[in-house]
Amino acid sequence: MNIQNNKFDAIVVGSGPGGATVAKELSEKNKKVLILEWGDNWRVRGTNWQTAIAAGIPGRSLLVTNGMLSMVRGILTGGSSIFYYATAFDPPVEMLKSYGLDITKEVEEIKAELPVEPLRDDLIGPMAKRIMQSARDLGYDWNKLPKFVYQDKCKAGCWRCDYGCPYGAKWNARMYVEKAVENGSKLINRAKVNKVIVENKKAVGVEYKKWGSTYQAFAPKVILSAGGIGSPVILRKSGIYGAGYDYFYDPLISVMGTVNDIKGGKEFPMATGMHMEEEGYLMTDMTVPRSLYMLFAAEVFRFHKLFSHGRTLQIMIKAKDSLGGRVTYKEGVRKSLAENDRKKLMKGYERAKQILKNAGAKDIFKSWYVAAHPGGTVKVGDILDSDLKTEYENLYVCDCSVIPEAWGLPPSFTLVALGKRLAKHLAG
Numbered sequence: 084m085n086i087q088n089n090k091f092d093a094i095v096v097g098s099g100p101g102g103a104t105v106a107k108e109l110s111e112k113n114k115k116v117l118i119l120e121w122g123d124n125w126r127v128r129g130t131n132w133q134t135a136i137a138a139g140i141p142g143r144s145l146l147v148t149n150g151m152l153s154m155v156r157g158i159l160t161g162g163s164s165i166f167y168y169a170t171a172f173d174p175p176v177e178m179l180k181s182y183g184l185d186i187t188k189e190v191e192e193i194k195a196e197l198p199v200e201p202l203r204d205d206l207i208g209p210m211a212k213r214i215m216q217s218a219r220d221l222g223y224d225w226n227k228l229p230k231f232v233y234q235d236k237c238k239a240g241c242w243r244c245d246y247g248c249p250y251g252a253k254w255n256a257r258m259y260v261e262k263a264v265e266n267g268s269k270l271i272n273r274a275k276v277n278k279v280i281v282e283n284k285k286a287v288g289v290e291y292k293k294w295g296s297t298y299q300a301f302a303p304k305v306i307l308s309a310g311g312i313g314s315p316v317i318l319r320k321s322g323i324y325g326a327g328y329d330y331f332y333d334p335l336i337s338v339m340g341t342v343n344d345i346k347g348g349k350e351f352p353m354a355t356g357m358h359m360e361e362e363g364y365l366m367t368d369m370t371v372p373r374s375l376y377m378l379f380a381a382e383v384f385r386f387h388k389l390f391s392h393g394r395t396l397q398i399m400i401k402a403k404d405s406l407g408g409r410v411t412y413k414e415g416v417r418k419s420l421a422e423n424d425r426k427k428l429m430k431g432y433e434r435a436k437q438i439l440k441n442a443g444a445k446d447i448f449k450s451w452y453v454a455a456h457p458g459g460t461v462k463v464g465d466i467l468d469s470d471l472k473t474e475y476e477n478l479y480v481c482d483c484s485v486i487p488e489a490w491g492l493p494p495s496f497t498l499v500a501l502g503k504r505l506a507k508h509l510a511g
């Protein structure tokens with residue numbers, strides 16, 4: 084057993100939007116933070132093979148539910164934000180307020196600190212534009228979506244957003260980790276935290292594994308930010324057994340149709356869309372890299388469509404699902420897609436078909452179900468108090484697992500706000 088004891092003020096476990104924000108904010112308040120990250124820290128190149136390693140290994144970064152919905156999470160510095168589409172939906176401020184969590188100020192701070200704007204017209208690809216026009220012709224209130232993007236660095240006609248932007252255009256959590264390290268924090272990669280060390284109901288450190296050896300690290304505050312699946316498992320192994328139940332995973336499908344007058348397939352995904360709040364789903368354009376498109380087509384046996392990537396318009400339907408299921412001790416995900424949630428997706432499918440047909444698309448088909456953004460596994464108001472503290476003194480959680488209700492929209496903006504609020508609380 085090796086001991087890491089460099090007199091840290093806090094240990095942050097995981098470096099996605101939740102953890103990276105807490106680390107960066109604490110480091111700006113002169114706190115020395117130890118960041119323990121399970122994944123690697125290689126330079127993001129936006130290539131197929133890097134994505135396969137960081138987000139495609141079954142049981143690690145590619146999880147499959149008992150209902151055969153696949154769920155991808157990024158296991159590397161920056162977490163899933165390396166692969167996300169940078170869509171910055173306004174946080175559910177009122178919903179969180181009803182749990183005693185007011186992030187109004189933090190939301191304003193983020194708007195001043197990060198770029199939160201729709202893409203310029205020249206950065207929106209021809210496929211997204213065609214879909215938006217078609218939806219508007221049919222009377223939908225379909226608009227550009229706000230993005231965390233440094234637009235001066237973004238390149239039109241680029242396909243790499245999904246696989247990690249190598250140009251630094253997409254804001255991601257790794258940028259905050261780098262700031263924390265510049266400010267004196269320490270990042271240890273390939274460090275998988277197993278449990279929290281608790282003495283007399285007080286967290287005093289964590290135990291982690293690196294290259295097969297076990298280490299312990301100590302600090303007066305411990306913040307778990309291992310994501311919606313990782314954090315509840317660490318909590319259970321640390322004696323908080325109620326974590327990991329009744330969660331959400333935002334199920335989605337893609338609806339695809341081929342047109343003959345566009346040769347594209349390389350554009351920023353989720354540039355435009357519409358939130359059908361009452362019906363409980365979100366519809367957006369979605370262009371994915373060719374390899375991913377081929378996987379979507381093959382999964383539903385559309386082998387004759389495998390080579391139509393550059394001519395295929397795609398609409399994503401993502402539903403707000405009902406809470407349910409459980410996470411297992413081995414980070415397995417058990418949850419069935421409720422009939423009501425399947426119906427929401429089918430309603431969206433009918434609307435998407437109509438929009439695609441109106442855009443001139445033929446041969447319309449839908450992908451198999453996918454799950455995105457798992458969360459709600461360590462809910463505020465249940466396992467956490469309104470300061471994100473657990474029943475143990477000095478042990479906090481800050482990531483997608485803390486969101487108390489299914490909300491159905493991409494959560495990164497909210498997680499950055501929660502991270503800022505928690506850092507203020509911890510810094511006293």
Ligand SMILES: Cc1cc2nc3c(=O)[nH]c(=O)nc-3n(C[C@H](O)[C@H](O)[C@H](O)COP(=O)(O)OP(=O)(O)OC[C@H]3O[C@@H](n4cnc5c(N)ncnc54)[C@H](O)[C@@H]3O)c2cc1C
Pocket residue numbers: 096097098099100101102119120121122155156157158159160161162163164166167168169170171172274275276277308309310311313314317353455456481482483484493494495496498
């Ligand atoms: C393809 C895709 C597109 C998306 N698009 C959007 C979008 O447009 N907008 C949006 O807001 N959201 C989007 N998301 C979702 C968003 O990326 C996640 O919700 C967000 O990253 C979750 O942040 P987090 O801090 O909860 O956890 P994560 O980002 O999952 O980070 C958790 C970190 O903890 C590490 N970790 C896990 N277990 C351990 C352990 N035991 N020990 C040490 N470290 C550990 C992981 O390696 C990871 O780095 C998308 C996600 C995907 C996959």
